Structure formats: C-alpha cells, structure tokens
Amino acid sequence: MSGTYLGMPAFPTAAASSTQDGRLRANLRYATHTIRDKRAKAVAELDDWARLRAAGAAVKDRTLRHLDHYLEQLEEAVTAAGGQVHWAADAAEANAIVARLVRETGEREVVKVKSMATQETGLNRTLAEAGISAYETDLAELIVQLGDDLPSHILVPAIHRNRGEIRDIFREQMGRWGRAAPEGLSDAPGELAEAARLHLREKFLNAKVGISGANFMVAETGTLVVVESEGNGRMCLTLPETLISVVGIEKIVPTWQDLEIFLQLLPRSSTAERMNPYTSMWTGTTDGDGPRTFHLVLLDNGRTDTLADTVGRQALRCIRCSACLNVCPVYERAGGHAYGSAYPGPIGAILTPQLRGTASELDASLPYASSLCGACYEVCPVAIDIPEVLVHLRERVVQGGKVTRRGVKTVLKPAKGHAAERAAMRAAGFAFDHPGxxxxxxxxxxxxxxxxxxxxxxxxxxxxxxxxxxxxxxxxxxxxxxxxxxxxxxx
Structure with a gap:
C-alpha cells in the first residue's frame, strides 16, 4: 500500500523542508524544463492553437452549465450499452462501492490504470483494509507504489526520482509484489523498462478485475476514453473480466465532435506529442471483446459544491495535462508532495481547497502556494485563470463568506492567523475609498x-x-x- 496524504503539514512547512533537498530540486528542474520546452515546440506547430484553446474552454463551460442533463444522458447511454452506473457523493462512498464490487467477483487482486480520481479518494488504502491488493501498472505509479511513496506530479508521478533511485527501488521491492527484478539490474532506461514489463506482464495475465479512471466521457454514446503513452492502460482495460471505472463528474463532454477538440489539446500540452500513442475507447460491454462486466462510478466529492462558485468553478475545466506544473516556479522548487494532495502544483492550489474546503491548516495554505506570476494561465489549454481563482480563495480564507458544502449554503468564518492581513486589507480599502x-x-x-x-x-x-x-x-x-x-x- 502506498503512502497517504493524511496528516500532512501546511504548505509553507512542507515546502521549507523540500526546498532544502538538493537532489529533489535538481530532478524537478531538469524534468520540468525538458517537458515545457518540448510542449512549447509542439504547440507552436498549430496556427489555430488559440482558437482550439478557446473552443475547449467554451465546451467545458457549456457542459458545466448543463451538467445534470449530460450526466443523465451519459447514464442512459452506458446502461443501454450493457454497463452499470453508480453514483458516489464522496470519497468514502466511491471506495465502498468499488470494494463491494470487487468482493462480489470473489477476487482479491486488481490491476489499475493510472487514475487521479482513485488517488483523490485513497482507494488503494480502502482496498487494502478490505483484504484486496491493488497493483498499479503505470510505470511511474508502479515506482511510487513499490517505494511506498506518493505521486508528486500529475503526468509524471515519479518525477522526483532519478534513475539510480528507481533501480534501487526495483531491486529491493519488486520481489515483494511479484516477479523480482533481474539480477544485476542497472539504471539504464531500457533495463528498467524491461524489468517493469516482465513484472507487470504476470499481473496483466492473471488479473480478473481492472480499475481505471477516464480522461473523458462522451455523453451521447456513453463512451469512456483513456489516453496514455505506455500501453499498460490498454492491457488493464481489455484483459480483465470485470472493469470498474471511477471518474469525476466533470470529465464529461457532450459529443464526439467536442471530444475531437480535447484530443488535440491534451497530448500537446501534456506529453508534447501530436497524439497519444494509445487512445483507448470503450462503450459498455461487447460479447467476446473485452471485459464481460463494466461498472462506472461517477464521483462528486465536492465537485457540485465547486460548481456553485461562479469564480472557482473554472477549475473543473481542467483536463489534467500538468502544463501548469511545468512552468510554475513554486512547484519547481517545492515539489509535489508539499501540496498534500493528489493534485499538486497550481491546479491543485485551486482545486483541492474547493473539493476539500479550507477548514484545515493545509488546505487554507494552498491558495498562497503561488507567486501569481500568471505563467500557469498562459499555458493552460482550457484557459483556466488560475491567478484569479487563487486571489478569490485567499479572500475566502482571510474573510470567510458564503460557500456551498455538500449542497448546503453556509457561511465560513475567517481562518485563524490572518487577523493582521484582514486589518491591513480593511485599512487599504478605507484609504482607497477616501482620496484625501x-x-x-x-x-x-x-x-x-x-x-x-x-x-x-x-x-x-x-x-x-x-x-x-x-x-x-x-x-x-x-x-x-x-x-x-x-x-x-x-x-
């Protein structure tokens, strides 16, 4: 079982420690600069990138305005195609549904496609407590799991590890989870990839249950879409007898024509590719092809509360490309673990406090984990104005105000420790209202x-x-x- 985000300190405390780690900073600097330089070249190839970006934002906004309609349409389409739809109000309910579905198969092992939603809910921990072993099959997620670690990047969860560290993790831990690493394993990328391939092949061939997320859901047909670069996801999506997909309700798009926009935006912004090497799509179940049973768990977990915030709701446009992380000077120096969430970086600084609220010291600190330089907004493929939302959430932390929690409107009290800031803002407001x-x-x-x-x-x-x-x-x-x-x- 990999680590959890429970009990993590506020961002300033965690960042004060991580910024002193020279090796971590070197790993992050090299990786983020490499990815963002490649992305810039891939984006520059398209003359209509600005129009694509605007179209993506417009489709997302239209979908969010009519989210109830499209979710009902999706449920009808998935059911008609032979799938079963389950609704989860929060993380605990989603985890309980998945654990029950796995137990009903009689299996005690599952293979997983890389999934931000299940990281958010802490699914692996719940499954372990139920006696079910969950095996990550994405290479970076495998590294994280074997190292009893936490993901630190949306696209590259093991970005904080270098090749030597990965080699040591494989040598020491692979045998505990299945096929051991080959004798004399070096840190050559080819050897590390081959060790992972041999280790995972046994899992793929034996697993009867697969668990995934989805990058997109198409409402008109009930189709789910997963994009990836390794092929491990496709093995999980096609070989098991039962497939369970846990997906945030905001991942929906109305039509296939809308999907076309995002299949151009996502690969260039994430992996700097013109298209993803593996784009897997499935609609319900088909006799003799793929899993015989398909379950879709639609996850809310604070998303409808976020939707009620007219400023903050734009965070739900996010397509998890990680471009904002790769240009953020704060993330580059502090690393992903300091954010205490499955969603690190600038997008995590605005998404996590809305999904979880700002009651904890950690969540109240996240809107301040930014220099407000605006680089994140410039690279966002769906034009999320992250600095605007950060300032909005800072106001909420300092002054409190009206919010929606679990569908109920409530009034937050100002967070502790911001009395001086509130006094300064009131004094500034008074001065600006009185020219003399x-x-x-x-x-x-x-x-x-x-x-x-x-x-x-x-x-x-x-x-x-x-x-x-x-x-x-x-x-x-x-x-x-x-x-x-x-x-x-x-x-």
Missing amino acids: VLRAGQRLAGRTRRLHPRRLPGPGHAWSDTRDLPPVPAESFRDWWRRTRGEEQGK
Whole structure:
C-alpha cells in the first residue's frame, strides 16, 4: 500500500523542508524544463492553437452549465450499452462501492490504470483494509507504489526520482509484489523498462478485475476514453473480466465532435506529442471483446459544491495535462508532495481547497502556494485563470463568506492567523475609498522613505523574509501628474 496524504503539514512547512533537498530540486528542474520546452515546440506547430484553446474552454463551460442533463444522458447511454452506473457523493462512498464490487467477483487482486480520481479518494488504502491488493501498472505509479511513496506530479508521478533511485527501488521491492527484478539490474532506461514489463506482464495475465479512471466521457454514446503513452492502460482495460471505472463528474463532454477538440489539446500540452500513442475507447460491454462486466462510478466529492462558485468553478475545466506544473516556479522548487494532495502544483492550489474546503491548516495554505506570476494561465489549454481563482480563495480564507458544502449554503468564518492581513486589507480599502486619506498616506510615505526598514516587523516578516520591500518613490504618481500636467501648468 502506498503512502497517504493524511496528516500532512501546511504548505509553507512542507515546502521549507523540500526546498532544502538538493537532489529533489535538481530532478524537478531538469524534468520540468525538458517537458515545457518540448510542449512549447509542439504547440507552436498549430496556427489555430488559440482558437482550439478557446473552443475547449467554451465546451467545458457549456457542459458545466448543463451538467445534470449530460450526466443523465451519459447514464442512459452506458446502461443501454450493457454497463452499470453508480453514483458516489464522496470519497468514502466511491471506495465502498468499488470494494463491494470487487468482493462480489470473489477476487482479491486488481490491476489499475493510472487514475487521479482513485488517488483523490485513497482507494488503494480502502482496498487494502478490505483484504484486496491493488497493483498499479503505470510505470511511474508502479515506482511510487513499490517505494511506498506518493505521486508528486500529475503526468509524471515519479518525477522526483532519478534513475539510480528507481533501480534501487526495483531491486529491493519488486520481489515483494511479484516477479523480482533481474539480477544485476542497472539504471539504464531500457533495463528498467524491461524489468517493469516482465513484472507487470504476470499481473496483466492473471488479473480478473481492472480499475481505471477516464480522461473523458462522451455523453451521447456513453463512451469512456483513456489516453496514455505506455500501453499498460490498454492491457488493464481489455484483459480483465470485470472493469470498474471511477471518474469525476466533470470529465464529461457532450459529443464526439467536442471530444475531437480535447484530443488535440491534451497530448500537446501534456506529453508534447501530436497524439497519444494509445487512445483507448470503450462503450459498455461487447460479447467476446473485452471485459464481460463494466461498472462506472461517477464521483462528486465536492465537485457540485465547486460548481456553485461562479469564480472557482473554472477549475473543473481542467483536463489534467500538468502544463501548469511545468512552468510554475513554486512547484519547481517545492515539489509535489508539499501540496498534500493528489493534485499538486497550481491546479491543485485551486482545486483541492474547493473539493476539500479550507477548514484545515493545509488546505487554507494552498491558495498562497503561488507567486501569481500568471505563467500557469498562459499555458493552460482550457484557459483556466488560475491567478484569479487563487486571489478569490485567499479572500475566502482571510474573510470567510458564503460557500456551498455538500449542497448546503453556509457561511465560513475567517481562518485563524490572518487577523493582521484582514486589518491591513480593511485599512487599504478605507484609504482607497477616501482620496484625501490616500493622498496624505502617499506623501507621508514619500517623505519618510529613508526611514523605512528593509524587512517588515511582526507578522509581516514571513512576507519580507523571501522578498525585498519595493523602494518608495519620493513623489507619488498623483503628485507627479499634478505637478507636470495638472494645476501647476494651468490645465
């Protein structure tokens, strides 16, 4: 059983530790720079990328506005094609459904396709507690599982590991989970891949139950889509007798024509490929072809609450490409584990606090895990304005306000530890509402600029410990304008 995110500290505490790990930072720097450079070249090949991006955002927004309609259409189509649909309000219900379905088959082992949704729900832990062994088959997820580790990247879960570390994990742990690593295994990529292939082939040929997520669901036909680069997913989707797919309700698209847009956006933004090497699609069950039984578990787990937030709901457009992680200076230095969630990086900083709420110290800290540089928005293939949502969530943490939790409207209290920030914002708001106060404050700041400290005292030290305070100009813009172009020139 791989590790869990339970009990992880707030982002600043976790990041303070991870940023001191030189090897981690080197691994992240090399990997993220390589991926983002390749992505930029792949995107530049398309003259209509901006239009594709706008189309993807528009389709997602239209779908979210009518999500109830499309989900019912999907259920009807899946059922008509021989599948069974289950609705899960939260992670616990989703895990209980999957565990029950596996027990009903009489099996005690399952193979898994890489799935963010089951990472989110902690499915492997629940299955282990029920006496069911779940084997990850994605190469990076396998590395994470064998190392009793946690994923640290959406696309490349083992991005924090280098080849030497992977070799050691294979040598020491593979035998405990199945076929052992070959004697004398080196850190050559080809040898590592072959060791994983031999280890996983036994799992594929013996497994009777497969568990997957899905990148997309097509409402008009009930078709599910998984895109991948290794082929392990296709083995899981076709060989087992029973297939159980756990999918977030936001992964739906209305039609095949809509799907075409995302099959162009996703591969270029994630793996920098023109198309994914393996794109698997299935619709219910077919006699003599693939699994005989198909179950679709539709996962809410905070998504309808997120949908109720007119600003934050754009996070549900996300197609899990990870482009925002690869350009984020905070992620590059802190790593994925510091986010304490299955969703690291900028998208995790806005998605996790909405799915889980901001009651915990960790979740309340995530909207601050950003420099607001905007690079994430520039590369997002569905135009999620992540900086806008970050600021929106910061306001929620500091000031509280109206939110929806489990379908019920409630009012959040301001989070603890932000009294000074609230006072500063109120003072700033008062000054901006009263021009005379603002003008006097600007003049006072300009005349006393030589007395200003380089670091803020008290609660402000956390901000200025990592930033230089900007110098105050001798003259405010308002005074400069009046002196050069205003009253003094008779204008």
